[in-house]
Ligand code: ADP
């Protein structure tokens with residue numbers, strides 16, 4: 481088999497951990513498989529580098545950030561390759577550029593346009609383990625880019641697709657994908673398998689165990705993904721195409737996201753074209769707006785619009801909004817950073833009613849106020865005060881019976 485193994489920050493977080501990774505790679509190789517490895521920066525390294533940048537500039541250029549951030553993954557790739565070679569298994573480290581990961585020029589959140597992976601294929605063909613620095617690529621004009629936080633997952637899935645791997649194993653610090661973050665809810669249950677669509681929603685809604693874009697990519701190119709722990713040999717969670725018994729479960733997981741800010745524009749003239757003008761301006765800066773709520777104006781003249789954007793871009797979004805606001809004659813712009821988005825996800829929602837009502841009821845029972853709501857076929861999200869995040873996650877996990885007691889029963893035993 482051709483196996484791609486990606487090791488996250490904690491899994492390469494120390495020299496001991498890197499040696500443990502090398503042992504696992506060697507074991508896989510000795511079992512007769514071809515192995516390509518993708519590594520993240522050692523845990524905390526990317527945040528540390530961002531901290532350094534903030535000390536020298538209030539608004540560092542994306543281009544410089546990317547050169548800086550890509551260095552973390554290079555360190556772990558070189559060290560991991562050395563550790564593997566040291567066990568008598570030939571290994572070579574590569575940067576994103578060397579394996580031909582070509583991206584657009586959207587610095588710090590670049591999208592992969594294509595990947596050649598020639599050097600990876602060549603190494604595999606010669607029985608060598610390629611060890612690839614995750615999270616990074618290169619533009620047509622040779623500028624270094626990074627793929628957004630958690631982007632090593634995307635490198636792994638893209639390499640797996642390029643070399644037609646039989647499986648892409650994502651090694652992390654938990655046993656797989658759980659019904660919610662096991663570090664917040666100890667009763668969270670590990671899922672044996674989850675559909676690409678559910679995983680995509682969970683990831684987009686904040687479950688950082690997989691980067692959302694990597695799931696999108698895996699679905700598009702049919703890459704079988706397994707999420708498992710680098711600390712044990714437990715089987716992990718299979719991320720695969722939806723099958724019929726997945727629909728029996730109404731809610732499969734709860735996610736939370738504290739990385740958004742809410743911007744409210746008050747006194748917006750209630751007339752055609754206003755929302756278009758505002759959101760065109762924000763989209764023009766490549767900022768992704770998530771939730772939008774517009775109140776109905778009581779006097780037919782002015783209304784309020786609230787929307788959420790990533791916290792890292794909220795200051796820029798406020799500036800753009802303020803410019804548009806003065807042009808539109810709106811009253812003022814407010815921002816709140818202390819918000820969280822809590823979501824429930826499940827393909828079974830398509831065929832069950834009353835799910836949203838149950839969610840609102842559970843939050844109300846604990847006096848958690850809902851500021852914004854959004855729904856899709858397979859999820860319901862609510863924006864709440866961030867101080868209630870952990871409580872809300874636990875309350876919803878309980879309300880939808882996601883702990884051990886709620887385990888999906890095998891067919892025929894119902
Ligand atoms: P890595 O460094 O290996 O990429 P991450 O920190 O990016 O690891 O992702 C793993 C973390 O994701 C876990 O430690 C856990 O706290 C968090 N997490 C959030 N939601 C979930 C979930 N539903 N299932 C498993 N882990 C989750």
Ligand code: ASP
Pocket residue numbers: 488489520521526527552614615628629630631632633
């Ligand atoms: N090191 C990067 C980050 O911390 C990429 C990754 O870990 O996947 O976001």
Ligand code: MG
Pocket residue numbers: 488630633688689690691
């Ligand atoms: Mg990660």
